[in-house]
Amino acid sequence: MFSYAPAPESRSVVEIASSYGLFIDGAFDPSKDGNVFKTVNPATEEVLAEVASAGSEDVDRAVDAARRAFQSWSTLPGSERAKYLFRIARIIQERSRELAVLESLDNGKPIKESRDVDLPLVAAHFFYYAGWADKLGYAGFGPDPKPLGVAGQIIPWNFPLLMLAWKIAPALATGNTVVLKPAETTPLSALFFADICRQAELPPGVVNIVTGAGDTGAYLVQHPDVNKVAFTGSTEVGREIARSVAGTGKRLTLELGGKAANIVFDDAPIDQAVEGIVSGIFFNQGHVCCAGSRLLVQESIAEELLFSLKRRMSTLRVGDPLDKNTDIGAINSAAQLARITELSEIGAQEGAERWSPECQLPDRGFWFAPTIFTGVTQAHRIAREEIFGPVLSVLTFRTPAEAVEKANNTPYGLSAGIWTEKGSRILAIAGKLRAGVVWANTFNKFDPASPFGGYKESGYGREGGRHGLEAYLA
The missing domain is CATH 3.40.309.10 (Aldehyde Dehydrogenase; Chain A, domain 2)
Incomplete structure (x- = not known):
């Protein structure tokens, strides 16, 4: 077996601030009650940053911002929404090395995976759904499909930025606005994505990021002004969410556990x-x-x-x-x-x-x-x-x-x-x-044009592909 000398990627390509607020209505703010938590590098147990923990008032503010932004975002021509998505995709490509190092620091995954798998797929999802934004009438969901409104999205810690792309790209392409909660152990790449939204001059309130633990996610799921809930995570939490939204009229997609x-x-x-x-x-x-x-x-x-x-x-x-x-x-x-x-x-x-x-x-x-x-x-x-x-x-x-x-x-x-x-x-x-x-004769191959989702306790609904648009259209 060959022995390999260390070949470390430089940490200097990413600048992590000592603390981060919530991203609401285009600006970073502390939480109302001042609560924070620490995110650590799982490879060293070193504290990377202190992050605001959103309470119910903060979730209210984020949903209100998304609702206000929805009025104008949903009426933009699809070709105009596509311009923002294309811009986000290009910025992700430009900042891919920085984001890959950040993801490996916060998540623990090997840099060759975050660099060669995660980041190219993240950009590809935004490019793919940017292409759909002005063609929704041809997607097979009626001649003039309408967005649902405010989407509350909760993502896991295993593919933080990729799961964000799976959720946010189709939501924005279809004219919805978003409040997203990243996992408590991996909040940093979502907060860097918030900065990308500002860099792309996305209108304030179209994307909001609220960080925190399970309570924050529960506030978001139960919020009366959220029209759509999308969750990726454990089957146990998925069941709780399904019970919580039953009878509310909220649309729901769940991508849960597996034992393939x-x-x-x-x-x-x-x-x-x-x-x-x-x-x-x-x-x-x-x-x-x-x-x-x-x-x-x-x-x-x-x-x-x-x-x-x-x-x-x-x-x-x-x-x-x-x-x-x-x-x-x-x-x-x-x-x-x-x-x-x-x-x-x-x-x-x-x-x-x-x-x-x-x-x-x-x-x-x-x-x-x-x-x-x-x-x-x-x-x-x-x-x-x-x-x-x-x-x-x-x-x-x-x-x-x-x-x-x-x-x-x-x-x-x-x-x-x-x-x-x-x-x-x-x-x-x-x-x-x-x-x-x-x-x-292969495994773990993903493509933004291909739908992904499960049966039985692995959830319902599909993400990716043309099918991924349906979850965000009325």
Whole structure:
């Protein structure tokens, strides 16, 4: 194995202020009650900044600003709204290096992922929906579809800027205004995006950012003047939101948890499949709702595939997220690390065989070695519950029918992967899987023109593509 010298990206490309206010009506303001919280670098536990925590009065102010801005924003011709979206997309591209470093500092993900995956997709989503802004009458939702009003949007910590783009770009393209709450552990890139809105001269109030914890999100969801709620996060919180908005007339889209099956048949190209398995579960430290966290391998090739997978895992580099050679960065928070650790220990206690490659974890920060469990049955908690970390459960199957049955034996239905040389098998199996996205001979590939969403406890509604416009149109 090659040894790599450190290749750190410079922190000097991003300037983080010591404190940040809420972004309401085009300006940064402290919260009314003066409450703040700290955001830390999960790789070092260093405090990055102090951030205002929005209370109910602050959410009221943000929603009021969005409502006022809606009057003029919604009546702008689509081609004019498109100009702002195109401008935002170009500024994101211009500032992509700065934003990638910021994202890795605040989130813990490797710089090569934030630089090469997150940021290009963020810009692409704004470019894509800018193109739709003056063509809404041709989207298939009626000849003259209208915006809903004020959209309250809550995003998770695993892809902070990308989830922001998934939410804000279609909302603005369709003429809605936005109040967005980023995750408590990763607020910085949303606050930098607020500055991009000012740089693009977006009219005040069209986009508002309120930072805070779960209470802030609850105020936003329950606000009587919010017309649309969009949430990405845990199934548990999604259920609470669905109960909260039931009967209010608010439109709702939920993109929730997953426990995706990655199915490898005996005719699959092993090396290609191993790369897909690794990217499916270890990309972004496994902090991916559509991660391929259940590996279903045809019994006849299980031994060969596991040998190759362990060999490949032994080459993964865990460490400094800002090092361009790092494959697996830091776990986002102490709380998430505790959950991953607890479920992994339960997996071993329940009789599954645990294996991790030898790797030295840093002394400070939140770290977890890439881990696989073999001898897993469907009764194991690690096969049923979303771990949201770099932990893979391996199950075997003998026939295609058994593979489908095991893949669908989950309360979730967000994504799945199929590995085989036969196109007919891909089509046959994909049609039987209850998953919103099915990848064939690849995994974790996203495109702004392609809809994304799930079935069952993975939520409802779609984001991305033409389908992503529907959630924001009356």
